[in-house]
Amino acid sequence: MAYTEKLFSFCWDDIPAQVKKHTKRCIRDILATAAAATVLPDAARACRFVGEQFGRGEIPLWFQGSKSSMTGAAFYNSFLVDSLDYHDGFRPCKGHAGATVVPVVISSCSGRSISGVELLTAILMGFETACRSIIRSSYIFLDPTRMAHVSPSGPRK
Numbered sequence: 001m002a003y004t005e006k007l008f009s010f011c012w013d014d015i016p017a018q019v020k021k022h023t024k025r026c027i028r029d030i031l032a033t034a035a036a037a038t039v040l041p042d043a044a045r046a047c048r049f050v051g052e053q054f055g056r057g058e059i060p061l062w063f064q065g066s067k068s069s070m071t072g073a074a075f076y077n078s079f080l081v082d083s084l085d086y087h088d089g090f091r092p093c094k095g096h097a098g099a100t101v102v103p104v105v106i107s108s109c110s111g112r113s114i115s116g117v118e119l120l121t122a123i124l125m126g127f128e129t130a131c132r133s134i135i136r137s138s139y140i141f142l143d144p145t146r147m148a149h150v151s152p153s154g155p156r157k
Contacts, residue, residue, distance in 0.1 A: 007129065012121045023124050030102045031062075034080040038063045042083060050076045059110045062103075070107055077103035097134070101126035 001009075012020070037043055047064055054072025061068055061076045068076065082099040105122045114122075 003132075007125055010121055010125050010128075012117045012124075015124065019124070020120070023120060023127070026098050026127070027102055027120075027123060030081050030098045033084050034062050034077060034103075037080040037083045040083055043080060046076055046079045046083075059107050073110070074100075074104045074107040077107060097127050097130035101130055 015023075047061060047066070050061065050068050050072040051066070054069045054075070057067055057069035057072060059067055059070050059073035061073055062080060064076075067073070078100045081103060082096065085096070102123055105119070105126050109119055109122065
């Protein structure tokens with residue numbers, strides 16, 4: 001089965017209990033981090049920036065009582081999560097997929113009639129895709145055996 005077929009056949013009921021538990025914990029950590037970040041001075045500046053650049057919309061800016069466009073809300077909500085840098089991590093890719101996956105998925109689902117299971121599945125699919133793509137790009141671009149062919153100015157000729 002091709003990877004894309006696996007993604008399109010993703011079913012929450014088929015996910016191991018430990019993965020479900022970890023997914024929910026990541027979401028809680030991300031939302032708590034975003035809430036804590038609202039007291040940072042940059043949070044207010046980011047909120048003003050989103051208002052100026054993206055305008056009003058229907059998607060909530062977390063913990064602000066205001067709304068913006070899908071892009072504006074995803075940007076702001078991701079900014080909140082990442083500004084404290086106290087959220088999920090995945091060491092093999094040295095990154096924090098949840099800082100973008102969770103805000104983007106929640107923003108995308110805002111105003112739609114979806115179940116909690118559908119939301120959890122979409123978030124888990126986002127983690128799966130983000131982490132695997134980061135691992136793959138790290139392998140291609142950061143593998144020491146391949147580094148001889150890459151420099152900041154591009155591939156060696």
